[in-house]
Structures are given as structure tokens and as C-alpha cells.
Amino acid sequence: MTDLALVSSLARAATHPDPAFPRFHPRPAQGWINDPNGVSYIDGKYHVFFQYNPDSARHRLIQWGHVSSADLVQWEEHPVALVPQAGGPDSAGCWTGVVTLDDGVPTAAYSGVQDHGGHSQVVIARGSSDLVSWNQDGHVAASMPTDPMVTAVRDPFIFRFNGARYAVQGAGLADGRAALLLYSVEDLEHWEYKGIWLTSSDPVAAMHAPAEIWECPQLVEVPVAGGGSTWVMMFSLWLSGDDHEHANGVGHLIGSLSADPETGLPVFTAATGGKSDLGRDFYAPQIVQLAYSSPAATSAASSAAAFASALMWGWANEGPGRDGRRGRTQEEIDDAGWSGVLTHPRLLSVADGALVVAPVPEVSAYRGAAVASDASGSVDVPAFAEVGVTGSGPVSLRLGSGADEQPVYSGAVAAGEELRIFIDASLVEVYRSGSVATTLRAYPLAGEAWTLDLPAGATADVWKLTLPR
Template sequence: MTDLAVVSSLARAAVHPDPAFPRFHPRPAQGWINDPNGITYINGRYHVFFQYNPLSARHHQIQWGHVSSPDLVRWEEHPVALVPQAGGPDSAGCWTGVVTLDGDVPTAAYSGVQDHGGHSQVVIARGSSDLVTWEQNGHVAASMPSDPLVTAVRDPFIFHFNGSRYAMQGAGLADGRAALLLYTVDSLDDWKYQGIWLTTANPVAAEHTPAEIWECPQLVQVPVASGGSQWVMMFSLWLSGDDHEHANGVGHLIGSMSSHPETGLPVFTPESGGKSDFGRDFYAPQMVQLSSGSSPSALLFGWANEGPGRDGRRGRTQAEIDDAGWSGVLTHPRVLSVVDGALVVAPVPEVSAYRGASVASGASGSVAVPEFAEVLVAGAAGPVELVLGSGRDRQVVYRGELAAGEELRIFLDASLVEVYASNSVATTLRAYPAPGEYWTLDVPPGATADVWELALPA
């Protein structure tokens, strides 16, 4: 691993001047970030790239930022990986994509846009063995399909099935349906378009993943608690006029894969689905397949955006975001499984390394919580509320029901809140404590809370 501009991202966050800046989630000290991209595990390190504007806290002239870690706990920040090329197919931005190995060469496949508002193309770039330096020559592997029904295409994702490599992109159709486009990828330099693969005309998709464009499509194989595995497809559910509000959020489909009897191409059959996160501040996640076959595993990172305040929570204005000089946070890495036919999302076990000194053990009623904390709630069923402040300025940031036999695991990292319910998906939220405000967790009678401060591992 080169020492070029390598910085401990979390150590720098600990001295950030903005009290709302998270300390336990990697990101640069300044600038805008959004979608996680190119998540991969190569040569003993996890690499996470992300949409990045280092020049301001606004969504403009997007590049790829880059952090890496040997253990999902200690993160290092690297130089910008991909930048828009003047006159190239990505001159208006290097947008969402993936990183894979082409032989032994790390290779990025991403959406390049040549002019703002124009169509995207799949652009290829090759990386060094440590993924720190990249060669961009403007090679286009796939352009906009000639099908007049396809009006928008974005966000390539590569997957493997039955020993072959395929890719898909999210799309919008002229009749208002969201769609997936399928490609065969014998060569990463030349993707062969196979047509429209799935749309919201499918009744299961229409129920669980309604959208005008399926953004950031993902497809991975995950373990089933009772044995075996299933395929999980995930989409960010774009609607016209979203402007980073993303009211439909993120949805998923759970199903099976088979081969078409005539073409041999993969067929995905959705069987169930649901919301992939219950928070209003979560969008554009990316999953990566770490292992497949009889013992599949997959990781997920998401983007938690800044906002004007939603669901009764006080947000930040654009002027406040500009003054702070940063926008957007990546979530903790998450693991996926299927339990009783439903998707379960949990933090990776490694984040327990952030657990520091015990603040409370077996606490009940109304429990004070530090601004950087992990909380475990268990016991009797009933309502749980996470509250910021008191009196007239009191905000209920999270409200949920603790079911019998269930646990809630809550992480507070300055302005980022992640709530993980056992046997469910997560809830990702943003809230901004004012000077002198404090957090309180109200647990139901008979339930208890254990609280730890968060601390960087030695």
C-alpha cells in the first residue's frame, strides 16, 4: 500500500471543528459525498469509493473519492481515484459504478456523462494493484441502447451466475415504468446488450419497488437463516422531482435465479420484497458479493444525506451546510441475510471494536445517552423513543416498537443515527444537536438499555 497522501480518516474526524461531523464513519473532512461506489475486497483490504465533490458541499462535478481498511474499523483516506476528463465521455462527472478484477487488474465500470442532462455511458478505467492510482483513457464499454422505449440509463452493476459474467443497468422507460437492462460481459471492454430484463410491470416489483427509474441496481446472493441462499435485488427508487429528497427510498426484491431454456440467459423471479431501510435519510446503497456458492456473504454500505429536516426533525439549511463545508456520510458496513422470507440487515461484527467505556448497564425508563454511543435495548415489548433536547425544542428522532424477544442496537455518531432491529432492516436518520442539547432514550417498562461510549480502537 502506497504512503501517498494516506490519512487516518477517523483520527482526523475526531478533531473536526463541526460538532455534527461523525467521528466513526469514514469520509473526507470537507466536500460533498453521496453514493458509495466500487466496494471491493482485494489483497487483504476493503476499498470503498464514493461520489465526491472536494470543492464544495454541493452536488456538482462529481469525482470518485476513496477510503480503504484492512478490517472495516481502521480507515485510511486516499487521493481522488477518478476525475472527469475534459472532452471525454465523463467530462460532466464520474458517476455510480463498480470495481472488479479483470484478470489481476482492478477495473472500474461507471456511468460517465458528457454533458449535464445527457445520457450516461459505461466507462472503463484500470487501477494499480493497490487501487490508489487509476488510468482513464475514456474507453466506453456500453452506450445508450437504440431501443426508443429506453429513455434513461444509469449505474452499471456486475454479477456472476452459472460461471458467466453479466451486468445490468437501471433504466426508465417511455411508458413510465422503471426497468433493468441486461448485458453479457465476456470482455469488460465490450458489453453486449441483451434487452430489458425486468420492469415494474412485474406485480411483485410494482408492490415493493415502485419508481420511475430504478437507480443503483444491485444483485447478490445471501444466506438464508434456515439454510441455503436466495438472491436479493436492491434499487434506489427514483421519482421525477426528487432533488435528493428520495421519498420512495430504497427497496428490494427477494427471489430466485434460473437459466432461460432457450437463450441460457439468467432469469430473476421475484417472490417477495420490502423497504431496505426505514429511514428517510438513506439512499443509493451499494452491495458487494464477498463469497458465493454454498456459503454466500455480502456487504452493504449506504449514503446518509443532509437534509432540511424530515418527520419533525430539525435539519440544516443549505446555507448551514455551505458554512459547514461538508455534506453526506457513509453508513456502517452492513451484512445481509434472509430470515423467514424477509431481509435482515445488521452491522458487521467488526464495528464492536468501537465500543468503549460502559455508561449504563441494565438501565430503565429514561436513559441519558452520549453524543457518540452504542446502545443495546432488550426485554419487554413496547415503544422506544430516541429524543434530542427537551422542552419546546424536544425532537423525537426515532420512534419504534420493541417486539417481544427482539433487540435494538443503536449507534449515535454526532448527527448520524443508525438503528438495527434484530430480524429486520435498519433505520438511518440524521439529526443535529444544538449547543447544550443532549440525547435521551425512553424504553418501555420491563425493558433495559446498556450504553457504551464510542472510542477509536488503539
């Protein structure tokens, strides 16, 4: 196993030999990564952990990698945080979970699996004040429920309501429904199971979150445009046979939390929902609840978003090739020695009853020299770029030309809206004002260039991305 040195993740990425390796999204230079885990903001630093196999570009021997940042721009890599313990409840992997403060002590609560193919349990580990060193003593806070209806459980998420601490886990039921399980967590080391909380037979959930297992459940309070707040519940929609294809992607429900008049336990009532990302290469997001105020939010548009109280990261897997995009085979991934990218951090809010996802204002720090201003028609775009599009009509992004041309993104911009497109080697993130994002992977061949095609009346500003000094 190779531990990560305390170095700038983005500075090292700039010299990576693979031209498809992202330079502006922190990750180790080698190995497999997937779900963001333990996303937290403690003592002035953002910490993002992630499922990690440092020894190959394959989904096995899962540990927790770790990066941190004080400003969401410069990222530092840290040594591996959590490692499977021989003979322990996590001997077959330290899977998805969260990090929270428990009486001031950074504490991870994660899915541990003892044998491959076995059920997961909630395992607790305690961290140092800087979250770099961890004590794994194998303490199990919650085991598989004895309810025979519950056939699969995973991915704990902790939230607070009415001054009390609760947790949910994603689950699958014997009758094929997906479900959330609810726990009372007065003592973080001993979770009290409260039963099946919500299932995919809920009419709103059935429409917006169909799945056999709800993975990576999230529940956070986000601001509503015009004032107030609402609750957003998010799930990764697992289907048998997915094998990292994730055809159903990620869905969310928007609703309210109230106290049950008899038990006092929280009750979630869904009002509406939708897709949380419109791309096929986005899965397993994690959201951190916080009171967020960005010093970079200076424009009118970003100032409104700066009051958002939830930040989200997602996993962009290596694309197998979809919708005319060229993918990478497993052999090509093995040769490259790395797999998986985390998205930019994203602000969540709700407007007109719909989820709005925007990049944090801080990522504007990556803007370098402007390479085009008010450009129209077909616009050449660098391999590392930010693009802002205004106007109205259909917009498309493609790679290459002629017989080898790949369509990568197509969408529309309406009058008064803006598209912000980030290209980081093989990762494309598209943000449309007032909507959710679209996350895609595409792999340029040597000599291939990116081209943005605009309708009459639409224009684009293009910046080359550079690392701030």
C-alpha cells in the same frame, strides 16, 4: 482540487470543528459525498469509493473519493481516484459504478456523462494493484441503447451466474416504468446488450419497488437462515423532482435466478420484497458479493450472521428536517463545508422470507467505557454512543427537552429481540434483530442531549464510542 493525504480518516474526524461531523464513519473532512461506489475486497483490503466533490458541499463536479480498510474499523483515506476528463465521455462527471478484477487487474466500470443533462455511458478505467492510481483513457464499454423505449440509463452493476459474467443498468422507460437492462460481459471492454430484463410492471416489483427510474441496481446472493441461499435485487427508487429527498427510498426483491432454456441467459423471478431501510435519510446503497467470515463473530447471534456473503454500505444525506427533526439549510451546509455520510457496513441475510440487515460484528471495536447497564426509564445517551435495548414495548430517542425537543426515532422492541442504536454526532443507525435498519439524520444544538425513553420491562446498555488504538 485538494487531494486526500494518506491519513487515518477517523483520527482526523475526531478534531473536526463541526460538532455534527461523524467520527466513526469514514469520509473526507470537507466536500460533498453521495453514493458509495466500487465497493470491493481485493488482496485483504476493503475498498470503498464514493461520489465526491472536494471543492464544495454541493452536488456537482462529481469525482470518486476512496477509503480503504483491512479490518472495517481503521480507515485510510487515499487520493481522488477518478476525475472527469476534459473532452472525454465522463467530462460532466464520473458517476456510480463498480470495481471488479479483470484478469487480475482492478477495473472500474462506471456511468460517465459527457454533457450535463446528457445520457450516460459505461466507461472503463484500469487501476493499480493497490487501487490508488487509475488510468482513464475514455474507453466506452456500452453506450445508450438504440431502443426508443429506453429514455434513461445509469449505474452499472456486475454479477456472475452459472460461470458467466453479466451486468445490469438501471433505466427509465418512455411509458413511465422503471426497468433493468441486461448485458452479457464476456469482454469487460465490450458489453453486449441483451434487452430490457425486468420492469416495474412486474407484480411483485410494482408492490415493493415503485419508481420512474431504478437507480443503483444491485443483485447478490445472500444466505438464508437455516441453510441455503437466495438472490436479492435492490433498487434506489427515483422519482422526478426528488432533488435528494428520495421519498420512495430503497426497495428490494427476493427471488431466484434460473437459466432461460433457449438462450441460457439468467431469468430473475421475484417472490417477495420490501423496504431496504426504514429511514428517510438512506439512499443509493452498494453491495459487495464475497465469502464473508469475521473473526469478531464470537457470540451466537453474530456467528450466524458471519456466514453472510454480502456487505452493504449506503449514503445518508444531510436531512432537511422531517417528522419533527431539525434539519440543515443549504446555507448551513455550505458554512459547514461538508455534506453526506456513508453508513456502517451491513451484513445481509434472509430469514422467514424477509431481508435481515445487521451491522458487521467489527463495529463493536468502537465500544468504549460502559456508561449505563440495565438502565430503565429515561436514559441519558452520549453524543457518540452505542445502545443495546432488550425487553418489549415502544422505544423512542429524542434530542433536547421542552419546547425545543426533537423526536428522532420511535419504534418497538419485542420479547426476544434487540435494538442496537448507534449515534455518531448527527447520524443515527438503528438495527432491529430480524429486520432491516433505520437510518436518520438529526443535528444537536449546543447543550442539547440525547435521551432514550424505555417502556416498563425494557432495559438498555450504553457504551461511549471510542477509537481503538
